[in-house]
Amino acid sequence: MVGSIAAVGAxxxxxxxxxxxxxxxxxxxxxxxRQPEAxxxxxxxxxxxxxxxxxxxxxxxxxxxLGNNPA
Amino acid sequence: xxxxxxxxxxIFWTTLTFLILVVLLRALAWKPILKAVNDREDSIxxxxxxxxxxxxxxxxxxxxxxxxxxxxxxxxxEILKEAREIKDSIVSQAKQAAxxxxxxxxxxxxxxxxxxxxxxxxxxxxxxxELAIDIAEKIxxxxxxxxxxxxxxxxxxxxxxxxx
Amino acid sequence: MRSALISGLxxxxxxxxxxVSATAVTPDxxxxxxxxxxxxxxxxxxxxxxxxxxxxxxxxxxxxxxxxWGGHPVSLSLPVILFTESGLTTFMSSEFHHDVDGKxxxxxxxxxxxYYHGHIYYANAEANDHGAFITYTEDHKVANxxxxxxxxxxxxxxxxVTVFLMLLVFLPVAKFYKKNxxxxxxxxxxxxEPLILFVRDDVALPNIGEKHYKRFTPYLLTLxxxxxxxxxxxxxxFAPGGANLSGNIAFTMVLAAMTxxxxxLNGNKDYWMHMIWMPGVPWPIRLLLAPIxxxxxxxxPFALMIRLFANMTxxxxxxxxxxxxxxxxxxxxxxxxxxxxxxxxxVIKLLVAFLQAYIFALLTALxxxxxxxxxxxx
Numbered sequence: 084m085v086g087s088i089a090a091v092g093a094x095x096x097x098x099x100x101x102x103x104x105x106x107x108x109x110x111x112x113x114x115x116x117r118q119p120e121a122x123x124x125x126x127x128x129x130x131x132x133x134x135x136x137x138x139x140x141x142x143x144x145x146x147x148x149l150g151n152n153p154a
Numbered sequence: 155x156x157x158x159x160x161x162x163x164x165i166f167w168t169t170l171t172f173l174i175l176v177v178l179l180r181a182l183a184w185k186p187i188l189k190a191v192n193d194r195e196d197s198i199x200x201x202x203x204x205x206x207x208x209x210x211x212x213x214x215x216x217x218x219x220x221x222x223x224x225x226x227x228x229x230x231x232e233i234l235k236e237a238r239e240i241k242d243s244i245v246s247q248a249k250q251a252a253x254x255x256x257x258x259x260x261x262x263x264x265x266x267x268x269x270x271x272x273x274x275x276x277x278x279x280x281x282x283x284e285l286a287i288d289i290a291e292k293i294x295x296x297x298x299x300x301x302x303x304x305x306x307x308x309x310x311x312x313x314x315x316x317x318x
Numbered sequence: 319m320r321s322a323l324i325s326g327l328x329x330x331x332x333x334x335x336x337x338v339s340a341t342a343v344t345p346d347x348x349x350x351x352x353x354x355x356x357x358x359x360x361x362x363x364x365x366x367x368x369x370x371x372x373x374x375x376x377x378x379x380x381x382x383x384x385x386x387w388g389g390h391p392v393s394l395s396l397p398v399i400l401f402t403e404s405g406l407t408t409f410m411s412s413e414f415h416h417d418v419d420g421k422x423x424x425x426x427x428x429x430x431x432x433y434y435h436g437h438i439y440y441a442n443a444e445a446n447d448h449g450a451f452i453t454y455t456e457d458h459k460v461a462n463x464x465x466x467x468x469x470x471x472x473x474x475x476x477x478x479v480t481v482f483l484m485l486l487v488f489l490p491v492a493k494f495y496k497k498n499x500x501x502x503x504x505x506x507x508x509x510x511e512p513l514i515l516f517v518r519d520d521v522a523l524p525n526i527g528e529k530h531y532k533r534f535t536p537y538l539l540t541l542x543x544x545x546x547x548x549x550x551x552x553x554x555x556f557a558p559g560g561a562n563l564s565g566n567i568a569f570t571m572v573l574a575a576m577t578x579x580x581x582x583l584n585g586n587k588d589y590w591m592h593m594i595w596m597p598g599v600p601w602p603i604r605l606l607l608a609p610i611x612x613x614x615x616x617x618x619p620f621a622l623m624i625r626l627f628a629n630m631t632x633x634x635x636x637x638x639x640x641x642x643x644x645x646x647x648x649x650x651x652x653x654x655x656x657x658x659x660x661x662x663x664x665v666i667k668l669l670v671a672f673l674q675a676y677i678f679a680l681l682t683a684l685x686x687x688x689x690x691x692x693x694x695x696x
Contacts, residue, residue, distance in 0.1 A: 127520070131684065134677045138621035141628040145158065156436075157631065160568035161378060163399075163467045167474045168572040175481050176540045183488040184536035187514060190495035197500055 089147040096143025103136040366645045372638045376562045376631055377436050378473045379418075381411035384557050391416045394557065396475055400438065401466035402429050411469070420450035420460075431465070439464055473569070476561035480548045488543070517542050517679060525683035530690045534683065537580065541573065542679035549630060549671030553664070564674075565630030567623070574623035577682045582615065585689040592693070618685055622678060629674050633667045 111129040115122045298304050382394035395412035404427055413424045420434035423441045432441035432451045439462035441451035453461045470478075487506060494507040503511045517539050522531040548564040563569055591597060593611045596604050640663060643656040 123520075127524070127680075130673075130677065131680065134625065134681060135621075138625050141624050142621075144628060144632075145624055156377070158567055160566075160571050161467070161471075162568075163469055163471065164378065164473055164477075164566060164568035165572055166468060167470075167477060168569050171477050171481055172540075172544065172572060172576065175484065175544060176537060179484070179488060179540050180536040183492040184539050186492045187488075187495050187511075188518070188535065190499055191511065191515065191518075194500050 093144045093147030096140050096147065099143075100136055100140030103140075104133050107132050107136070366642065366648070368639065368642045368646055371642060372635055375560075375638055376565060376634045378471045378561075378566065379436055380414070380433060380438065380469055380471050381416075382472045382475060382557055382561075383416075394475075396470045396472070398438065399468040399470065400431070401468065402427075404429060407431075407465075419448075420452040421445070421448075423451050429465075432462075434460055437464060438467055438469070472561045473563045473566055476551060476558065476563040477548075477569070479558045480544065480551055480563065483551070484543060484547055513543075514539060521676070521679050521683050525680065526687040527691065530687075534580075534686055538679050538683055541576075541682060542675050545573070545626065545678050546672060546675035549675060550668075552630060552634070553667055553671060562631065562634050565627055565634055567627050570623045570626040573626070573678065574619035577622060577685065578615070578619040580682070581618075581685045581689045584686060586692070588691065588693045589689045618681075622681060626674055626678055629670060633663070633670060636663050637667065 107129055111125050114125045118125075298307070380398055381396050384392050384394060386392070393412070393416060395410045398409050398411050398413075400407045407426045407429065409424060409426055414422050414433040417433060418435050420432045420439070420441070422432060424431045430441040430443075430451070431438050433439075434450070434452055437460070439452055439460055442453060442462065443451075445451050446453065455461045487510065491507045491510050494503065494505070502508075518531075518535050521542070522535045522538050525531075526534055545564060548569070551559045552562055552564055554560055585593075593615070594608055596607045596611070599607070637660055640656055640660040643659075644650070644653045
């Protein structure tokens with residue numbers, strides 16, 4: 084039971100991250116469409132923000148993994 | 155959880171290996187590679203700058219050439235103009251000279267003709283005078299053979315003279 | 319000359335470690351091997367033990383399991399190095415005879431060791447009811463004491479292979495540049511120059527800044543290629559690949575700790591000023607910001623550690639799960655779908671292997687850049 088609730092938690096964390104990274108990707112596409120010449124800088128900024136958000140999500144997943152431990 | 159517990163052995167080996175790798179690669183790989191790449195980039199930049207300079211120089215040369223050409227053309231035009239003027243002046247001088255000469259020749263000819271004419275007229279006059287004298291002599295010889303006729307003539311001539 | 323010497327040395331070292339122990343089947347050994355397999359069969363009798371298989375693959379082990387031949391496991395034997403109460407003890411992992419349940423005891427220098435699921439313990443004098451020389455705590459954990467374990471495990475061996483590969487690649491590349499100064503790169507140099515320039519121009523330069531980036535570029539290059547090579551090697555499905563090195567928390571912890579040290583040892587006055595007493599804000603907010611910033615010193619590398627670990631481990635888990643589908647459903651009909659999905663994830667993992675190395679190097683460069691930046695005070 085603890086394990087399944089932890090899995091739900093991990094799923095929720097991933098949901099938030101997915102929304103966040105989705106928004107970053109969408110905005111980056113918009114920005115590149117608007118200013119194709121700045122695409123390099125936009126991509127770097129996009130990857131950095133995606134990495135930071137992903138970090139938050141991974142914390143969630145790791146906590147869920149820890150919670151998954153029956154002991 | 156087991157997965158999240160780092161093993162001491164692996165930490166030790168990773169640290170050791172990674173530090174050695176950093177030092178090794180820094181000395182043996184990255185330094186020569188980055189230096190070579192930097193050098194090459196510098197040389198490429200330099201070559202580009204040289205090419206740019208050469209292009210500017212060529213453009214400069216072209217401009218100079220054009221300037222020289224323009225000057226040459228102007229000079230040529232000047233020379234041509236001068237030549238034309240000289241030619242014109244020579245032609246006109248020649249024309250003048252020819253005109254003058256012809257005029258002089260005509261004048262000469264005219265004078266000659268006049269002179270000839272004068273001479274002819276004078277000669278004619280002289281001839282006519284001599285002829286007249288000859289004729290008059292002959293007539294007079296014949297007419298004035300006798301006294302009477304001499305007297306008649308004198309009388310006639312005297313009659314014509316009007317004493318005024 | 320020097321590079322040749324070093325690569326020769328590494329070849330020797332690696333060969334030494336990989337003395338293959340083909341399983342000589344003595345009757346005594348046979349018994350243990352069979353016992354081990356009986357145990358697995360009882361576990362697997364209810365169906366395919368997918369969690370067990372996956373956990374076995376993503377965790378470290380002493381010795382390198384290559385494949386099963388006729389029902390018997392074949393492993394590379396790797397050195398076990400232990401610091402015990404009586405000093406240094408070494409023997410080959412083959413002496414455990416593939417046992418993972420604490421049923422085989424190795425005696426060295428008057429000390430007795432046994433191997434139980436990836437860890438070496440001091441063995442009990444007597445075997446318990448299951449024939450294992452260990453005792454359990456109430457919550458089914460091993461109660462025996464552990465010696466300090468410096469063994470060349472599967473991951474450590476994989477680490478050496480990674481380093482060996484890197485030297486094998488980058489020393490010839492460096493040699494090419496030494497031999498052909500000013501020439502366009504060819505071969506290996508042609509393959510790796512764009513990546514080296516990528517790290518220099520897109521990771522180091524924009525994040526650290528014109529003034530300092532040259533000092534950190536060699537470290538960032540090593541870091542990037544080390545993580546990338548480890549990731550790629552982890553994707554190779556057979557030895558000497560397949561170890562989950564970059565998905566091991568110890569590995570990522572070391573790299574994150576290096577970043578932590580690099581950033582804070584190079585932090586200038588401005589960096590610490592912004593950390594402790596943020597200029598340009600009212601003092602109550604400064605009081606509030608200081609602990610947040612100080613915690614940030616640790617959370618940034620911590621996030622690096624978790625990110626790499628979770629990404630690589632998750633990738634291995636997903637690939638193994640998809641491959642296991644065929645065995646879970648016990649039907650060949652599932653195989654094509656399983657293969658297609660695995661292939662798809664593999665391609666994504668190739669991208670992720672590069673991306674994670676890039677992100678680790680990029681964030682390290684970013685943190686270093688923050689530490690060495692000179693702020694102009696208005």
